[in-house]
Amino acid sequence: MPKQNDSKNVTPSPARRGELLATAAEVFAAQGYNATTVRKIADEAGMLAGSLYYHFDSKEGILDEILSSFLDELWQGYDEVLAAGLGPRETIEALVTESFREIDRHRAAVAIYQKESRHLAQQERFAYLVESQQKFEKAWLGTLERGVAAQVFRSDLDIRLTYRFVRDTVWVAASWYRPGGQHSPEEIARQYLSMVLDGIAVRT
Amino acid sequence: MPKQNDSKNVTPSPARRGELLATAAEVFAAQGYNATTVRKIADEAGMLAGSLYYHFDSKEGILDEILSSFLDELWQGYDEVLAAGLGPRETIEALVTESFREIDRHRAAVAIYQKESRHLAQQERFAYLVESQQKFEKAWLGTLERGVAAQVFRSDLDIRLTYRFVRDTVWVAASWYRPGGQHSPEEIARQYLSMVLDGIAVRT
DNA sequence: TCCCTTCCCTAACAAGTGTTTGGTAGGTTA
DNA sequence: TAACCTACCAAACACTTGTTAGGGAAGGGA
Numbered sequence: 139m140p141k142q143n144d145s146k147n148v149t150p151s152p153a154r155r156g157e158l159l160a161t162a163a164e165v166f167a168a169q170g171y172n173a174t175t176v177r178k179i180a181d182e183a184g185m186l187a188g189s190l191y192y193h194f195d196s197k198e199g200i201l202d203e204i205l206s207s208f209l210d211e212l213w214q215g216y217d218e219v220l221a222a223g224l225g226p227r228e229t230i231e232a233l234v235t236e237s238f239r240e241i242d243r244h245r246a247a248v249a250i251y252q253k254e255s256r257h258l259a260q261q262e263r264f265a266y267l268v269e270s271q272q273k274f275e276k277a278w279l280g281t282l283e284r285g286v287a288a289q290v291f292r293s294d295l296d297i298r299l300t301y302r303f304v305r306d307t308v309w310v311a312a313s314w315y316r317p318g319g320q321h322s323p324e325e326i327a328r329q330y331l332s333m334v335l336d337g338i339a340v341r342t
Numbered sequence: 343m344p345k346q347n348d349s350k351n352v353t354p355s356p357a358r359r360g361e362l363l364a365t366a367a368e369v370f371a372a373q374g375y376n377a378t379t380v381r382k383i384a385d386e387a388g389m390l391a392g393s394l395y396y397h398f399d400s401k402e403g404i405l406d407e408i409l410s411s412f413l414d415e416l417w418q419g420y421d422e423v424l425a426a427g428l429g430p431r432e433t434i435e436a437l438v439t440e441s442f443r444e445i446d447r448h449r450a451a452v453a454i455y456q457k458e459s460r461h462l463a464q465q466e467r468f469a470y471l472v473e474s475q476q477k478f479e480k481a482w483l484g485t486l487e488r489g490v491a492a493q494v495f496r497s498d499l500d501i502r503l504t505y506r507f508v509r510d511t512v513w514v515a516a517s518w519y520r521p522g523g524q525h526s527p528e529e530i531a532r533q534y535l536s537m538v539l540d541g542i543a544v545r546t
Numbered sequence: 547t548c549c550c551t552t553c554c555c556t557a558a559c560a561a562g563t564g565t566t567t568g569g570t571a572g573g574t575t576a
Numbered sequence: 577t578a579a580c581c582t583a584c585c586a587a588a589c590a591c592t593t594g595t596t597a598g599g600g601a602a603g604g605g606a
Contacts, residue, residue: 172376189584253457257373291542299533310510329503337541338495393554
């Protein structure tokens with residue numbers, strides 16, 4: 139039961155759809171969703187605006203597919219980490235590393251998510267953004283609490299503040315990260331973890 | 343030589359302008375600049391769209407005034423800190439604290455800046471955003487380098503990565519911060535500094 | 547009383563928006 | 577060859593957008 143183009147009697151190739159989704163994601167990330175016209179996307183893809191509607195239902199549908207497929211892949215990686223039964227510190231390390239790998243693979247999608255998710259989440263179509271965010275909070279906050287209980291994380295900090303601190307430090311990286319840069323995702327994760335866990339001050 | 347309404351023979355009161363700027367900033371922050379219509383702003387202010395043009399030149403002019411007045415006030419505080427001749431660690435502490443105070447005072451403006459500055463900076467009208475960002479980088483990066491040289495900050499980290507880390511962790515707070523919440527700006531600054539400087543792990 | 551200023555409304559404009567409809571070039575299949 | 581499918585174009589649609597022009601109500605000062 140296909141979701142797209144149900145009424146129309148056409149079957150666009152998934153490969154071409156993938157290409158178009160990638161270019162659309164780049165434009166959305168660069169200009170913002172609302173500032174991006176379908177004519178701009180089509181232009182970037184070397185075709186006319188109307189032709190996009192052979193492949194997709196709507197502009198919103200394109201955005202939906204970009205975000206949901208990103209989140210699907212993200213949670214595939216996260217669930218694997220969470221199921222591994224690691225200790226709190228090792229779980230945080232694995233989650234952060236996995237996050238930077240996702241940023242590496244889905245830079246545009248992450249940037250879009252960062253900018254638009256807050257007001258998109260109010261729409262029914264994007265309700266899964268709220269679900270994902272809740273699941274996200276549960277995983278990270280739970281791990282941090284486990285760590286405090288096990289005395290591997292500090293207990294003198296507001297735990298929710300700590301959660302937002304760790305979460306934000308990781309994901310905002312998508313705003314400046316460029317694949318193929320000086321540092322690999324793993325190297326960036328290593329340094330970020332070192333800063334988050336041990337701080338940037340010299341120990342006395 | 344007034345900048346606005348130069349041709350028209352009118353003189354809107356600064357007080358009313360301030361109110362309208364505040365509501366506009368709230369809507370921009372909540373919905374995004376491009377997704378916000380002037381009709382929505384006017385609606386929120388209890389008037390009709392056209393009436394906004396008695397007070398302002400254009401929608402872009404409103405945005406311009408929100409951002410530039412925020413940056414003016416920000417640099418007033420920053421310059422004071424930088425001129426105080428503090429040590430590197432104390433300078434970072436003062437800058438972070440000052441930043442959270444600005445977030446407290448200009449939450450909406452900061453949120454808009456976060457979301458829109460990247461692609462706004464490409465326009466000539468908003469060239470001052472680029473200048474500000476460069477000045478910003480010079481101040482923070484310079485302080486961090488001073489700290490490494492003075493052996494108060496770690497030397498085994500990529501300094502640019504550290505800069506982005508500290509910068510982002512502070513400013514993304516505007517996305518979740520709400521004035522009048524549980525913690526004061528100073529308290530949030532204190533805990534953030536504690537995390538950034540000493541890490542969240544228990545010292546062994 | 548009359549005038550002037552402040553502040554907003556009514557009504558419209560032109561440009562740009564996402565989207566639809568019908569058509570067609572080129573390759574594949576029967 | 578004929579029928580068909582894929583992937584696009586050309587042209588238009590209805591609607592929303594930022595913006596403008598003219599007018600008018602309320603109030604203060606002369």
